[in-house]
Amino acid sequence: MNDIWVVDDDSSMLWVVEKALERAGHRVRTFDSAEVAVEALGTDVPALVVSDLRMGEMHGFELLDAVHGRCAGLPVVIMTAFGDLDSAVKAYRHGAYEYLTKPFDMEELLEVVSRGLSQAASPEDDAGTSPSRAGLMMGDSPAMQAVFRFIGRIADSGMSVLVRGESGTGKELVARAIHDNSGRSRQPLVAINTPAIQSELLESELFGHEKGAFTGAHDRHIGRFEQAHQGTLFLDEIGDMPTVLQTRLLRVLSEGSFYRVGGTREISVDVRIIAATNQDLDRLVREGRFRNDLFHRLNVLSLKMPPLRERPEDIDGLVRHFLGRMDSDCHATRKRFEDEVIAVFRSYAWPGNVRELENLVYQLCLLSVGDTVRISDLPGYMIESSDSPGSGQWKQGLRRELSKRLRDGEVDVALDLSGEIDQLLAEEAMRITGGHKQQAARLLGWGRNTLARKLR
Ligand SMILES: Nc1ncnc2c1ncn2[C@@H]1O[C@H](COP(=O)(O)OP(=O)(O)OP(=O)(O)O)[C@@H](O)[C@H]1O
Ligand SMILES: [Mg+2]
Structure with a gap:
């Protein structure tokens, strides 16, 4: 039986993981630095490696590469306290078997380890490393961590992805992140927003047309499918696609080729499809308004974006992110948001999700007086609706009263x-x-x- 190696420069973490693995019946060897582990690779091969990401001199990714240099396909589980999209994507790109964000349940780790041990070692990765432009997507919440892991894992696969979620949750951002982190990133990401285009024109927008194909077709037009050749086509608001076009789209997707409107030459394309919708597609399918077979073709990989109200942990980071962006975009002096304002943000329902938060941050920065954004700067509807049941509302009320009195200069x-x-x-x-x-x-x-x- 080969050992499981655990590498972490944090001795308490090392100890906890070691004990948990031993209790589950594994033989464990621990290393407090990546260098020592790499050295040990010269004489020994583990069955699986569990490693921290940020350690002293040598980074977890270097260890990952060294492990795979010695033994390709050996499962390496990365654990990290820094769960940003970039790290998740890089981890999978470097061939990590799984990526866990601290703190995690030991149960979760044990489950991953036993899965990793049972998988046959398989040669991995085409290692087409391209610089990632990700990192623009923020989120510390477990829900967003899951989104990052999903993107990291599927970006390179080339499979169709259906991204669902309420308006403003970041569906388009996800599409971009998937594209940017895929082998297609040097080719274009072409987007088409279905409801923004008149339905009569949609077909020619998608597939192009030949000169004279219809009245007004003065020139040949290259459609989005062709523009996206070898890249990614982002079909936004797919739920709004008229049924005729759904049929046509389905055919193109299954055949990989099409004719321009009025054309006679068959055109083959290699396009990865990412579709997005904020509608309930299952319902549209049940009601016969969306083709079931098209739905399944698009929904090979499925991602549901969590609404902002379900991840209030993300609000702080998002506000800082937007403030930072505001600095560089508008050269405005950075404003501070009172804790109380953030508290209201955390209990507000955000029907427009991250977009609403983004717009509000900009608006508050521009319109508030002084260098601090206070609760009195917030639009009235926010204060009222943050009194909605279920979120420590009485404290909010008290806090508001308190803040008012303090600001009015009352004593005692x-x-x-x-x-x-x-x-x-x-x-x-x-x-x-x-x-x-x-x-x-x-x-x-x-x-x-x-x-x-x-x-x-
Ligand atoms: N996790 C995030 N981190 C940083 N910015 C975000 C995040 N999610 C969304 N945004 C920002 O919020 C805005 C809305 O995002 P996006 O357009 O991707 O949402 P959407 O789900 O496509 O919305 P709609 O359904 O209305 O088209 C964008 O400006 C985007 O940059
Ligand atoms: Mg969108």
Whole structure:
């Protein structure tokens, strides 16, 4: 039985992983640096490697390369505290077997390890490393980490991808990230936004037309499919595609060739398709408004973008990202966002998702006075709707009241406010107990005299 090697410069992490693996019946060897592990590769070969990404001198990727130099296809599991898109993409590009973002469950690691051990070593990667322009996509939340992993894993596959999600969740950004990180990145990413084009023109936009194919066709037109040859075609808002065109599209996708409108020459293309929609395609299929077979052809790989309200952890990072962009785009001085503003952001529902946040950050920067964006700068609807149930709303209310008094320059604010809160507690307990003082005091954990005093 070959050992599992664990490499991490963080000794406590090393210990935790070692113990977990041993408990699961594995034999483990630990290394506190990539250099030592590489040296050991000279005399020994592990069954699987679990490695940190950022360690002292030698980076996890170098270790990955060294391991594969010695033994191609050996599963290497990368664990990292820095779960950005770029690292995820690079990890898979360097042939990582799996990529885990710290903190992760030991269960998860054990599952990955046993999967890795059971897979037959297979030769990997065409190693067509192109510089990645990713990294523009932010997200610390587990949901976005999963998106990054997905992109990293499938970008190079060339398979069709269907990206779903509400408006403004970043579907187009995903399409770009997949393209940029694929072997097609030197060829164009061509987008077509279905609803933006008149349906009569859509066919010729997609497939092109010959001169004189119809009234107004004064010249030959090369369609998006041809423009995207060897690259990627992004079919945005695919749910809006008219049925006739769906049929035509399906045929082109299965045959890999088509005729320009009015043309007689068959044109073959090699195009990777990424489609996106914010509609419920399953419903459209059920209602017969979207072809089932086309749906399956597009939906080879499927990604659902999480709405922003389900990942409030991302808001801080996104705001900083947009502020940074604002600096470089508008040469505006950077503004600070009050913690309270971020708190409202975190409980707001963001129907327009990241786009709405992006626009609001720009707007607030331009319109707010001074160098700090305060809660009073927020549009009214945000404050009201952040009072929606389920998100510590009472604290929000309290916070707002507090901030107002502080800003109005009141003194003894803490004393006054806590007096009012005590009074509220007393009144409410009396109400709930039907005016039974002893019971109310007990519920509150106060003495009877205290309660009497507060009620006065
Ligand atoms: N994770 C992210 N990090 C940084 N910017 C993001 C992120 N997600 C979205 N954005 C930004 O939000 C805006 C909307 O993103 P995008 O156009 O990709 O959304 P979409 O899902 O295609 O929206 P729609 O359905 O309305 O077409 C863009 O300006 C994009 O740069
Ligand atoms: Mg879009």
